[in-house]
Structures are given as C-alpha cells and as structure tokens.
Amino acid sequence: MGYFLLSRLLSAAVVVLGVACLVFLLIHFIPGDPVEVILGEGARPADREALRQALGLDRPLLVQLSQFLQGLAQLDLGTSLYSQRPVMELLAERLPATVELALAALLVAILIAFPLGVLAAVRRGTIWDRAASAFALLGVSVPNFWLGPMLILIFSIGLGWFPVSGRAGLSSLVLPALTLGSALAAILSRMVRAALLEVLGEDYIRTAKAKGLSARRVIWWHGLRNALLPLITVLGLQLGALLGGAVITEVVFSWPGIGQLTIESIQRRDYPVVQGCVLLISLTYVAVNTLTDLIYGWADPRVRLGIGE
Structure with a gap:
C-alpha cells in the first residue's frame, strides 16, 4: 500500500508541475496587453513602460516563469494587476461559492441518478x-x-419561483445546481444501471433471494452496495469536472465563484488572477482524481497490487 500511495502522489506532483508551467505559458501567449487594459488606449508610452516595469512584465518570459514557480512553492500566487490585492485572498473569497455550487450539483445528480438508475435496472426493457x-x-x-x-x-x-441571478440564499442555488447537475445525473444514472445489472446476476444475489429477503433489501442493500466501486470512480472524476463546468454556469447565473472570477480576469488581462483560477481548478481536479485512486486502491486490493495491469 505504501508503494501504491507514493506512486500516486508522485504522479500527481508531476501533473501539478506540468499544469503550472502550461497555464503560465498559455496565459502569456493570449493576445492583449494588461497595461493597455489598465491605463486605457490613450495612455502615454512612457506611462505604459513605467507600469510594465513596475508589474515585472518587461522581464524575459523564463524569468517570470521562474519567479512564478518559486512563489507557487511558497503558496504565493502573486498580486492582481487590476486590484493590487493578493491572488490567494481573491481566491479565498470566491472559493466557498464554487464549492457550495459543486456540492449542491453533486447532491442533485445523486438524488436523480440513483433512483432512476435502479428503476431502469430493475425494469429492464x-x-x-x-x-x-x-x-x-x-x-x-x-x-x-x-x-x-x-x-x-x-x-x-x-413563474417567479427563483431569483434570476446572484447568491442570495438557498433559493438562488436551485437553478444553478440543476443546470450543473443535470449532465452528471444523466451519466451517473447509466452507470448505476450498468453496474447494478452486472451485480444482480451474481450468485450471492440469488442466495439472498432464496433466503426470503425482500426485493427492496436485495436491491438496495446487497446489489447497490456491491455496485458502488465503479460509481466511486465516476463520482470522483465528475466532481473535478463540476468545478471546470461551473465556469459557464456561474457566468450565466452571475454566481460569485471562481468561474466568474476567471472570466472577469481574462477580460482584464489580469495574468496572476487567471493563472491562480485555472491552477486552482486544475489542482482540484488532480487532487480529486488522486483521492479517488487511493480510495479505489483501498477498496479493491487488486488495484494497489497491480493485478491485471
């Protein structure tokens, strides 16, 4: 188990380093000048050059990348070019809203997918x-x-049942959660159906029925419980995808989370904030996938022992 844990953590570290470098380079290759966005098109060349030097944008790209990685190692993502506030502070303000939306969407998906998947498996055809x-x-x-x-x-x-946009109580969370959770519910329901159909053909299910257990207990306790292993993987992968998909949903509903902050920062060419947002989403995705691997390895010894690879 120790070797399995170490290999997964090292793989995650390599992915994180690659994502950090890729995010930095892609952001700097995007057309547009943050100095022009901040000062406006009518600014004098001397003022533009002075601001560019003050922000460190006149330095070679590799030097900026080195400074970015050094700061990242110290959990310092720099300062916003637009608001002059620390990027970590901006992310900390917006992260709770995104986590709230992602968890609500995941709950919506589970509440829809599990009953629907079980019904489809039991009433097959x-x-x-x-x-x-x-x-x-x-x-x-x-x-x-x-x-x-x-x-x-x-x-x-x-109908006037829910607010149009914003984050003002539980009612404003309903529509964004439905929007974000519907696609996951669709995928998860088919996975529940497929996993449950495979399990219902096993010998221990027939044994449970022969003992006189009720159909509900056989399906929900013996069948679905043993079908959860592949569903753990899907939930882990989709939870990371929810954070990425939340960008569009947050913009549509003006939800003050990481996704909306990303779009606002892109429009302002605020490199440090964009890097921080994209990096946070990527790191969350990698962390969730790594945790899913570890849970899967703990639940199934064949995975951590490399049997079948």
Whole structure:
C-alpha cells in the first residue's frame, strides 16, 4: 500500500508541475496587453513602460516563469494587476461559492441518478428503462449555456419561483445546481444501471433471494452496495469536472465563484488572477482524481497490487 500511495502522489506532483508551467505559458501567449487594459488606449508610452516595469512584465518570459514557480512553492500566487490585492485572498473569497455550487450539483445528480438508475435496472426493457435512457441522452446533449437561460426564462421570469441571478440564499442555488447537475445525473444514472445489472446476476444475489429477503433489501442493500466501486470512480472524476463546468454556469447565473472570477480576469488581462483560477481548478481536479485512486486502491486490493495491469 505504501508503494501504491507514493506512486500516486508522485504522479500527481508531476501533473501539478506540468499544469503550472502550461497555464503560465498559455496565459502569456493570449493576445492583449494588461497595461493597455489598465491605463486605457490613450495612455502615454512612457506611462505604459513605467507600469510594465513596475508589474515585472518587461522581464524575459523564463524569468517570470521562474519567479512564478518559486512563489507557487511558497503558496504565493502573486498580486492582481487590476486590484493590487493578493491572488490567494481573491481566491479565498470566491472559493466557498464554487464549492457550495459543486456540492449542491453533486447532491442533485445523486438524488436523480440513483433512483432512476435502479428503476431502469430493475425494469429492464420496459418503458421506464427507455425513459431513463432518453433522459440520459438529453442530459448529456443539452449544454449548460442553453439549459441555464431556459431555466431562468421558465422558473424565474415566467413563474417567479427563483431569483434570476446572484447568491442570495438557498433559493438562488436551485437553478444553478440543476443546470450543473443535470449532465452528471444523466451519466451517473447509466452507470448505476450498468453496474447494478452486472451485480444482480451474481450468485450471492440469488442466495439472498432464496433466503426470503425482500426485493427492496436485495436491491438496495446487497446489489447497490456491491455496485458502488465503479460509481466511486465516476463520482470522483465528475466532481473535478463540476468545478471546470461551473465556469459557464456561474457566468450565466452571475454566481460569485471562481468561474466568474476567471472570466472577469481574462477580460482584464489580469495574468496572476487567471493563472491562480485555472491552477486552482486544475489542482482540484488532480487532487480529486488522486483521492479517488487511493480510495479505489483501498477498496479493491487488486488495484494497489497491480493485478491485471
């Protein structure tokens, strides 16, 4: 188990280093000058050059990359070019909103997917199974940037049940969570169906039925419990994807999270903040995937022993 843990942590460290370098280089290759955004197009060349030197943008790119990595090693992401506030402080302000939205979306997905997947598996080949398949296809096909405005038009503007945008209580969380969680619910419901169908054919399920256990207990306690292993992987992978997908949803609903901060910083050419936002999303994705690997290895000894690889 120690070797398995060390190998996963080293792999995660290499990925983090690669992501940090890639994010830095891509941000600096984006067209646009942050000095021009800050000072405006009518600024004098001398003022532009003075600000560029003050911000350190006149230094060679490799020097800036070296300074960025040194700061990253000390958990220092630099200072915003626009607000002159520490990037870590800006991220700390916006992170709770994004985590709240991601967890709410994950809860919505679980509440929809598990009953739907179980129903599709138990009623295999019936209209319930076909309806679940149609829902899964629809959920995967509809993009967030279309579903979000449609929910706003129907439930906010049309019916007046929920706020149009912003983060002002539990009611403002409902529509963003539905928008973000619908695609995950579609994927997860099909995974629940497939995993449960595979488990229901096992000998211990037939033994449980022969003992006279109720169908509900057999399915939910013996069947679904043993089908959770592949679902752990899907949930781990999709939780990281939720943070990336939250960018579009946060912009649509004006949700004050990391996603909206990323878009605002891109528009201002605020390099340090953009780097911090993208790096935080990437690190979260890597951390969740690594944790999923560790949980999977703990749950299944064949994974950590490398059997079948």
